[in-house]
Amino acid sequence: DGGITQSPKYLFRKEGQNVTLSCEQNLNHDAMYWYRQDPGQGLRLIYYSQIVNDFQKGDIAEGYSVSREKKESFPLTVTSAQKNPTAFYLCASSIVGKAGGPYEQYFGPGTRLTVT
Amino acid sequence: AQSVTQLGSHVSVSEGALVLLRCNYSSSVPPYLFWYVQYPNQGLQLLLKYTTGATLVKGINGFEAEFKKSETSFHLTKPSAHMSDAAEYFCAVSGGGSYIPTFGRGTSLIVHP
Numbered sequence: 672d673g674g675i676t677q678s679p680k681y682l683f684r685k686e687g688q689n690v691t692l693s694c695e696q697n698l699n700h701d702a703m704y705w706y707r708q709d710p711g712q713g714l715r716l717i718y719y720s721q722i723v724n725d726f727q728k729g730d731i732a733e734g735y736s737v738s739r740e741k742k743e744s745f746p747l748t749v750t751s752a753q754k755n756p757t758a759f760y761l762c763a764s765s766i767v768g769k770a771g772g773p774y775e776q777y778f779g780p781g782t783r784l785t786v787t
Numbered sequence: 788a789q790s791v792t793q794l795g796s797h798v799s800v801s802e803g804a805l806v807l808l809r810c811n812y813s814s815s816v817p818p819y820l821f822w823y824v825q826y827p828n829q830g831l832q833l834l835l836k837y838t839t840g841a842t843l844v845k846g847i848n849g850f851e852a853e854f855k856k857s858e859t860s861f862h863l864t865k866p867s868a869h870m871s872d873a874a875e876y877f878c879a880v881s882g883g884g885s886y887i888p889t890f891g892r893g894t895s896l897i898v899h900p
Contacts (some may be wrong), residue, residue: 677830711796711892711893713877761830773837774886775821775833778831778832780829781830783828
């Protein structure tokens with residue numbers, strides 16, 4: 672079955688530690704995204720990538736880093752510089768068309784990160 | 788710039804009642820519009836989307852939405868709510884050469900027995 676996997680489902684870390692969240696897709700999509708979700712704030716875009724070895728900052732990139740070495744994989748590292756890292760993190764992918772759409776996003780099941 | 792406003796962070800209905808979730812958008816170009824559903828501790832799933840053509844769009848689980856350009860709205864409806872419809876619903880807009888969607892803040896649908 673095609674889809675997006677995120678691991679782990681739940682992640683616990685101590686303050687000051689970097690942590691990497693995994694995201695893998697087998698949909699052959701060019702674009703991949705990372706979102707942060709907090710109660711009542713909807714989805715906020717952290718980073719996105721349209722092609723391998725290239726990525727752009729989203730609205731809240733500070734304290735996060737990503738890599739895109741393979742088309743299928745887009746890991747997110749939450750660094751110790753992120754002041755409030757506890758949140759639900761969602762990875763998504765989509766087709767990238769010439770005119771920008773209308774291509775829906777496919778989401779992974781999410782990773783809930785708790786930092787204490 | 789595009790934006791989405793979802794009126795009401797929470798909507799409460801009785802089982803069997805009409806569901807109406809409101810979405811208004813702002814876009815300088817013809818928009819592509821989406822509704823997603825999110826069940827607790829899960830990712831988002833596409834309910835339906837509007838691209839061009841017919842303004843009444845039917846989606847999964849009995850939901851539908853109507854694109855009204857004059858009102859810049861894309862409200863989501865379902866004639867009869869089920870307990871299983873309880874979830875968070877997100878409206879999103881994209882278009883104008885940008886494939887990055889803008890999401891609304893979401894509306895939590897509560898269904899009472």
